[in-house]
Amino acid sequence: MAHYILDFADLTLRDVARVGGKTASLGEMFGALSSKGIRIPDGFAITADTYRLLIAHNHLEDRIRAELADIHEVGSSECINVQRLQDKASKVRELIKNAAWPDELIHELRHAYQKLSKQYGEAALSVAVRSSATAEDLPNASFAGQQETFLNVVGFDRLVDACRRCFASLFTDRAIVYRNEHDFDHFSVALSICIQKMVRSDLGSSGVMFTLDTETGFSQAMVINASYGLGEAIVQGIVTPDEYVVYKQPLAHGAYPIIQKTVGSKEVKIIYQDSPRNTHESTCQVAVSAEDQKKFALNDAYIQELARAGLVIEQHYAQIHGTTWMPMDIEWAIDGINSKLFIVQARPETVHHANVQERPTLKTYHLKDPSTKPVIMVTGQSVGQGVANGKARYIAGRDQLYEFEQGEILVTNMTDPDWVPIMKKARAIVTNIGGRTCHAAIVSRELGIPAIVGTEQGTQKLVTGQEITVDCSQGATGYVYEGNVPFVESVLDVKELPKIARVVMVNLADPEGAFAASLLPVAGVGLARLEFIINSYLGIHPMAVMTPSAVTDKQVLKNMYDRAAAYDSLQDFFINTLAQGVSMIAAAFYPRPVIVRLSDFKSNEYRNLLGGTYFEPYEENPMLGWRGASRYISKAYVPAFGLECAALKKARDEMGFSNIKLMIPFVRTVHEAEQTSKLLVEHGLVRGDRGLEVYMMVEIPSNVLLFEKFSHHFDGFSIGSNDLTQLTLGVDRDSGILHHIFDERDEAVKVMVKMALDGAKKVKKPIGICGQAPSDYPEIAEFLLDEGINSISLSVDAVLPFMLRYQKK
Numbered sequence: 001m002a003h004y005i006l007d008f009a010d011l012t013l014r015d016v017a018r019v020g021g022k023t024a025s026l027g028e029m030f031g032a033l034s035s036k037g038i039r040i041p042d043g044f045a046i047t048a049d050t051y052r053l054l055i056a057h058n059h060l061e062d063r064i065r066a067e068l069a070d071i072h073e074v075g076s077s078e079c080i081n082v083q084r085l086q087d088k089a090s091k092v093r094e095l096i097k098n099a100a101w102p103d104e105l106i107h108e109l110r111h112a113y114q115k116l117s118k119q120y121g122e123a124a125l126s127v128a129v130r131s132s133a134t135a136e137d138l139p140n141a142s143f144a145g146q147q148e149t150f151l152n153v154v155g156f157d158r159l160v161d162a163c164r165r166c167f168a169s170l171f172t173d174r175a176i177v178y179r180n181e182h183d184f185d186h187f188s189v190a191l192s193i194c195i196q197k198m199v200r201s202d203l204g205s206s207g208v209m210f211t212l213d214t215e216t217g218f219s220q221a222m223v224i225n226a227s228y229g230l231g232e233a234i235v236q237g238i239v240t241p242d243e244y245v246v247y248k249q250p251l252a253h254g255a256y257p258i259i260q261k262t263v264g265s266k267e268v269k270i271i272y273q274d275s276p277r278n279t280h281e282s283t284c285q286v287a288v289s290a291e292d293q294k295k296f297a298l299n300d301a302y303i304q305e306l307a308r309a310g311l312v313i314e315q316h317y318a319q320i321h322g323t324t325w326m327p328m329d330i331e332w333a334i335d336g337i338n339s340k341l342f343i344v345q346a347r348p349e350t351v352h353h354a355n356v357q358e359r360p361t362l363k364t365y366h367l368k369d370p371s372t373k374p375v376i377m378v379t380g381q382s383v384g385q386g387v388a389n390g391k392a393r394y395i396a397g398r399d400q401l402y403e404f405e406q407g408e409i410l411v412t413n414m415t416d417p418d419w420v421p422i423m424k425k426a427r428a429i430v431t432n433i434g435g436r437t438c439h440a441a442i443v444s445r446e447l448g449i450p451a452i453v454g455t456e457q458g459t460q461k462l463v464t465g466q467e468i469t470v471d472c473s474q475g476a477t478g479y480v481y482e483g484n485v486p487f488v489e490s491v492l493d494v495k496e497l498p499k500i501a502r503v504v505m506v507n508l509a510d511p512e513g514a515f516a517a518s519l520l521p522v523a524g525v526g527l528a529r530l531e532f533i534i535n536s537y538l539g540i541h542p543m544a545v546m547t548p549s550a551v552t553d554k555q556v557l558k559n560m561y562d563r564a565a566a567y568d569s570l571q572d573f574f575i576n577t578l579a580q581g582v583s584m585i586a587a588a589f590y591p592r593p594v595i596v597r598l599s600d601f602k603s604n605e606y607r608n609l610l611g612g613t614y615f616e617p618y619e620e621n622p623m624l625g626w627r628g629a630s631r632y633i634s635k636a637y638v639p640a641f642g643l644e645c646a647a648l649k650k651a652r653d654e655m656g657f658s659n660i661k662l663m664i665p666f667v668r669t670v671h672e673a674e675q676t677s678k679l680l681v682e683h684g685l686v687r688g689d690r691g692l693e694v695y696m697m698v699e700i701p702s703n704v705l706l707f708e709k710f711s712h713h714f715d716g717f718s719i720g721s722n723d724l725t726q727l728t729l730g731v732d733r734d735s736g737i738l739h740h741i742f743d744e745r746d747e748a749v750k751v752m753v754k755m756a757l758d759g760a761k762k763v764k765k766p767i768g769i770c771g772q773a774p775s776d777y778p779e780i781a782e783f784l785l786d787e788g789i790n791s792i793s794l795s796v797d798a799v800l801p802f803m804l805r806y807q808k809k
Contacts, residue, residue: 004109005046005111005112006047007044007045008026008027008196009027011026012024012028013025017134019132020045020048020131020190021132026194026346029346037312038313040344042196042197043116043127045132046109048190051191051192054101055096055187064095065186067088068088070088071084071085071176089172092168096164097167099167109156113127116195126154128153128195128196128198129163129166129193129194129195130345131149131169132193133147133189133191134192147191149232151198151282153282167191167193169191174420177421178420199342201229201230201231201334201336202269202271202336205228205333205336207226207297207298208224208231208331209225209306209328210329210349211313211349212349213515214349215382216515218518220590221259222247222307222310223244223245224245224303225242226241227239227297228266229270230270230283231331233268233270233285235438237414237416239265240266240434240435241435241437242261242298243264243435244261244303245260246307247587249656252654256304258655259580259583259587260584261296261566261576261580263296263566264297266297271284271286298334302341305341306332313346326348328347330343332344350446363491365488367488374469374471374485375482376480377468378452378457379477379479380430380454380458381441381453383441383444383453383472384450385472386473387472387473388427388469389469389485390428391407391468392463392464392468393405393408393411394463394464395411406425409427409428409429409430409468409470410422411462412429412430412459413432414433414440415443426449428450428451428470429453430451430462430470432454432458434453434454436453438453440453441453450470450472451470451472452470467484468483475512475516477512503768504794504802505770505791506520506524506795507527507529510536511580511581513796514587515588524589524659525585525589526770527663527793528585531599533582535608537577538563538578539609539610540611541609542637542643543636543637544560544614545640546640551611559610560610574643575650578644578647579648582596582647582651582657583657586657587657590659591659594660595661595718595770596660596662597663597664600628602627603618603619603622603625603627604616623726623734628664629666629672629675630668633679645680658690658692661694662692662695663695664696665699665720668702670709670710680694695714695717697717697770698719698720699721699727704752704755704756707756707759714765715766717765718769721769721773722771724753725742725743726742729742729743729746744771744772744776745777750783753783768789768790768792769793770793774794774802
């Protein structure tokens, strides 16, 4: 009974040649990891030798080779004719679907299906029928996802039909093109079929997990995508799923820090079809209620369970392959009947198979003309880290694929495997829907081209023939700009970077760029701006969160609650989202220090937040008004300051990121320093507790003149050169009229900076600079190094040029 069929229990990774990578991996986990709490739905495989037998038994090889002999353009051995490919591939699939099967195969398949059905107490079990190619998941090529999958297959006759179609799918358009590109003979790859019990995730949720960050290769993060119903909705890019990012080390209370939670739109889900008439109609799409769309598809307990499972699987595969790290691509499902989590597939991740943190080069992009302000047409989730220019081409469906031309930017609702031939021609890809694990995202990574998915309105706002620029270099958010916006690419060999004597740190605002920035050879983050997270991720005035009853505009109130719909309350949303944003940066650099500056909005900026008009005064000069420590200790703002403190305490104590340090901005008087310190203590942020350090921005002349008195309340200092210049020279730095006077290189400013450095030396406390001056002016950086500053924190794009320029200082 082992000639055609093999049970999962009889398989390990050594059986790839017999059952392909997917099924061998399932057998490996079923046998080795079940005892470690990893649940694998049982099943069996039709062997790859069976496929070869069918090809030989029906004399199909010569006929198939003949059909595929002329799929290229006339006179070309590389460019495939899409229409000819579609026609020829369809004929090949029909040959295989109609091939005669030996009676012994039918008998063994029936026996295996009946045995599995009986095991689960069903007369006719619902199973998934998936392809499993013998060349899947090689280090430099992934054959996964190129063949068809059939879900909710019930009954023996439908199982046979699904298996026939599965064998035939070895010759999908995408699979043919992929083998041609990677120089694989079409008959060097054989197909096994995996038949596995279905998990009732149509009544629960499902998704994909990568045990690394898929865009940067950052090894200490796990990225989980989740949606309602069967997992094909995510894989096919039908929905924009939730995304959760988990840090791999359990830093506090044995839990893995969840450093990002993003609600996806999840408009539809795939469920079982009640009365399917054939294999293709065994599932259907249904709408998800508006209320459920706004909720998270997974609770924290399931996220934690997935994180633990991902690490167990990653460590097991690393051990098998004899490496210290083996990132994994894992599909999972939660059964809606018994609420149990199951792993339904796992394979090595093939794009970042080497530890990217040890990669020899870094690529950075910046505008050729820094004064350019590109017009943003649409945004979405970025895939890759590149930039591409070209003409947009909107493709509405499969029947238009032949219209796509080499070097255009593909704009569409979503892609599927049949689109790969034109995706290879594309300079970049833009889709309306999908997440970072959808088909378009996976293929674009393999092809090494930038993509922006989940734009929602890409096909409405981008017109065929229009010149556009796709920018994926700014972090997790991708931007499509109007016109051909010139960018400059810089490539640096990191291993050859010389070391400098001084400590170099980096300034960060956006958590989405933290993983990429962490690859820079810096000592940590000298400035993480809290107000950016509040503005971009929260968008609600903190006092409106505390007292929503004061907001009388119903539409504003609705917008506030819509943003917080996935959370229990506005306060819960504010604290958790802010803690996640901070923790994303802290996780990227852990255990290197991350200095988080508490919010430093001005009243005119706070007013732009939802509900802000109800709490903010109108000031003639907000730059010199209600900001920094003065705001924190004001009775009109103390409750809101408590939200910031609660978020930072959560990030440090509950999530475990003890590398977070705090920094207080714009402290005008020693009294403000005293009062702010007391407030921090009241909110559980005590200097010295679990190594907590509190720094102060040095940006007001009073800070310099009374340096020693201020030092009693802080552990360290950082010079804010922008405000210090403003207040030393008496220039409003927002004033266009006086911009020519605003200059950090002015002699008076340099005297102030030197006094601050001398003050820090006297009290024996560290001092750095996080202002823009050393990023913009080499002479300022040189001056600071000569005066013995402890650290210089620079903008991301200034770090590498600085290190090269001042290596000998």
